[in-house]
Amino acid sequence: MESVGLLTGGPWIYAVIAASVVLDVFLPVLPSGVLVITAATAAAGAATGQVAAHEVPDILALILCATTASVLGDLVAYRLAWRGGARLDRAIARSRRLTVAQERLGSALASGGGTLVVLARFAPAGRSVVSLGAGAAHRRARDFLPWSALGGLSWAAYSVALGYYGAQWLGTTWLATGVSLLALFGAGAGAAFVMRRRPEPAEAP
Numbered sequence: 001m002e003s004v005g006l007l008t009g010g011p012w013i014y015a016v017i018a019a020s021v022v023l024d025v026f027l028p029v030l031p032s033g034v035l036v037i038t039a040a041t042a043a044a045g046a047a048t049g050q051v052a053a054h055e056v057p058d059i060l061a062l063i064l065c066a067t068t069a070s071v072l073g074d075l076v077a078y079r080l081a082w083r084g085g086a087r088l089d090r091a092i093a094r095s096r097r098l099t100v101a102q103e104r105l106g107s108a109l110a111s112g113g114g115t116l117v118v119l120a121r122f123a124p125a126g127r128s129v130v131s132l133g134a135g136a137a138h139r140r141a142r143d144f145l146p147w148s149a150l151g152g153l154s155w156a157a158y159s160v161a162l163g164y165y166g167a168q169w170l171g172t173t174w175l176a177t178g179v180s181l182l183a184l185f186g187a188g189a190g191a192a193f194v195m196r197r198r199p200e201p202a203e204a205p
Contacts, residue, residue, distance in 0.1 A: 013039055013057055014065045021069035025077045028125045033159055036066050037180045040163025044176075059164060063156045070121070070152030071145070074131045078144060081135025114147025121151030122158075122191035159184060 017035045024030040039057045057065075117134075120126030134144045162180035170176035 014061065017062070018065055018069040021066055022073040022076070025073040025128050025131055028128060032066075033184050034181060036062065036156065036159040037163035037166075037184065038177055040160040041167045041177050041180070044164045044167030059160060063153075063160050066156035066159065067149070067152045070127075070155060071149050074127065074148040074152070075141075075145065077128065077131035078135040078141070078148075081132040082138060084136060114144070114150070117144065117147035118151040118154055119191040119194055121148075121155045122188045124188050124192060126192065127151075158187065 013035075017032065017039065020030045020032040020035055024032045039062055040059065043057060043059050043062065117130055120130040131148070162183050163177065166180035166183070167176045170179060
């Protein structure tokens with residue numbers, strides 16, 4: 001637990017987490033989930049007296065930081081794709097997966113539902129596909145960003161809860177962090193499965 005405290009001690013951890021969450025919309029391999037869960041595990045250590053409270057991040061601040069960074073990253077990807085022009089449209093058209101994802105997203109937003117956006121926040125690389133797809137399709141920001149905010153908040157709260165309560169139940173050890181990460185990856189796999197099971201849009205006659 002002391003090593004966790006050393007990794008997460010100081011206000012700089014918020015900047016590291018924010019940068020990782022913003023950038024992982026472009027580089028999904030960045031360990032943003034690992035950082036959030038590790039910081040939450042350390043916060044659980046403070047709650048049990050194993051780590052000094054001033055050496056770990058605050059739970060609510062951690063959720064707010066991760067949520068804000070998630071929405072900001074989505075917005076940056078959305079705006080870049082919006083301005084991508086014909087070159088980006090051609091790149092999407094060459095990929096059936098991206099084309100189908102863009103069509104599904106368009107149908108979901110047009111019908112007033114953004115469950116796909118929330119699910120995509122958990123699925124591997126799903127956030128990237130949805131944010132870029134919404135921008136490339138020139139979907140209205142007011143149709144996309146509220147669902148992006150809900151997805152970011154859901155992901156951040158879930159990740160923090162895994163780290164915090166996992167440490168409460170299993171002890172503030174690396175084992176608790178590992179189990180929490182497995183639960184996060186499991187949620188991502190489940191979200192990807194649900195997204196694949198959604199019916200494709202019907203082709204025009």
